[in-house]
Amino acid sequence: xxxLPEVETTRAGIEPHLVGEVVTAVKAYQRQLRRPVSARLAxxxxxxxxxxxxxxxxxxxxxxxRGSVIIHLGMSGSxxxxxxxxxxxxxxxxxxxxxxxxxxxxxxPRRFGLVLWTAKDPLQHPLIAKLGVEPLAAAFDAxxxxxxxxxxxxxxxxxxMNGQVVVGVGNIYASEALFRAGVHPARAAKRxxxxxxxxxxxxxxxxxxxxxxxxxxxxxxxxxxxxEPGYFKQRLQVYGRGGEPCVSCGAAIRQTVQGQRSxxxxxxxxx
DNA sequence: CAGTCGCCCTGCGTGC
DNA sequence: TGCACGCAGGGCGACT
Numbered sequence: 001x002x003x004l005p006e007v008e009t010t011r012a013g014i015e016p017h018l019v020g021e022v023v024t025a026v027k028a029y030q031r032q033l034r035r036p037v038s039a040r041l042a043x044x045x046x047x048x049x050x051x052x053x054x055x056x057x058x059x060x061x062x063x064x065x066r067g068s069v070i071i072h073l074g075m076s077g078s079x080x081x082x083x084x085x086x087x088x089x090x091x092x093x094x095x096x097x098x099x100x101x102x103x104x105x106x107x108x109p110r111r112f113g114l115v116l117w118t119a120k121d122p123l124q125h126p127l128i129a130k131l132g133v134e135p136l137a138a139a140f141d142a143x144x145x146x147x148x149x150x151x152x153x154x155x156x157x158x159x160x161m162n163g164q165v166v167v168g169v170g171n172i173y174a175s176e177a178l179f180r181a182g183v184h185p186a187r188a189a190k191r192x193x194x195x196x197x198x199x200x201x202x203x204x205x206x207x208x209x210x211x212x213x214x215x216x217x218x219x220x221x222x223x224x225x226x227x228e229p230g231y232f233k234q235r236l237q238v239y240g241r242g243g244e245p246c247v248s249c250g251a252a253i254r255q256t257v258q259g260q261r262s263x264x265x266x267x268x269x270x271x
Numbered sequence: 272c273a274g275t276c277g278c279c280c281t282g283c284g285t286g287c
Numbered sequence: 288t289g290c291a292c293g294c295a296g297g298g299c300g301a302c303t
Contacts, residue, residue: 035299075298110295221296
């Protein structure tokens with residue numbers, strides 16, 4: 001489900017309700033996610049207070065005085081704050097009980113996500129330490145992308161979806177950014193000029209920023225921490241629009257598959 | 272090292 | 288109505 005805008009929307013939604021909250025208990029109803037839920041999570045976090053809720057790429061970092069919870073939402077994960085006594089839904093796998101009443105619930109039907117505990121700096125965790133740059137940070141610029149792209153023969157779409165290069169760009173926003181930049185998704189990365197890298201960087205930043213403002217994209221089951229959908233779906237120009245006319249030139253939007261993921265693009269506007 | 276592919280899992284829409 | 292199939296917002300790890 002979630003790419004950077006959806007994770008950021010989730011983060012912003014839960015942060016004000018979690019910071020300063022003491023965790024009274026943690027229950028894992030299903031430990032088998034992409035990796036098992038950390039065995040020490042419940043005992044280590046109990047009695048601790050959440051100090052911050054931050055994000056690195058698509059990872060959420062819930063820092064307490066004793067260590068941090070690292071959460072990844074995978075394809076279908078979500079976090080929701082619920083009042084006391086609300087019945088558990090199917091696929092609610094982990095629940096953090098809060099001293100002021102209520103709880104934070106992690107739900108993930110496909111179980112591709114993660115709920116891990118680390119007593120150390122979460123940014124040093126093996127899954128996080130080698131991540132690429134944040135797309136909305138100054139370090140993500142034309143020089144950076146071009147210098148990497150020049151050495152790679154993969155399709156540019158797969159390059160911008162590679163978390164070791166730049167984090168947070170998933171299948172929806174990759175297609176959307178390439179369309180805005182006029183770049184064909186299958187073009188070899190090394191065949192992108194610096195000028196076109198610059199356009200692509202701008203497009204990625206713009207599409208992610210706009211999506212964050214809209215509260216993310218709800219295709220079917222993404223909801224923010226309070227249960228509300230995101231509104232960026234109405235702004236999608238190519239994703240999921242195979243056969244429909246291009247908003248710019250009217251040609252039919254094409255669908256193809258790259259790296260086992262669907263890609264949508266305009267064969268006339270994107271080169 | 273870079274690139275490709277299989278796979279983890281459940282749910283939903285489509286077509287027979 | 289039921290069933291088989293393909294596809295879905297991600298990313299790791301094994302292989303070439």
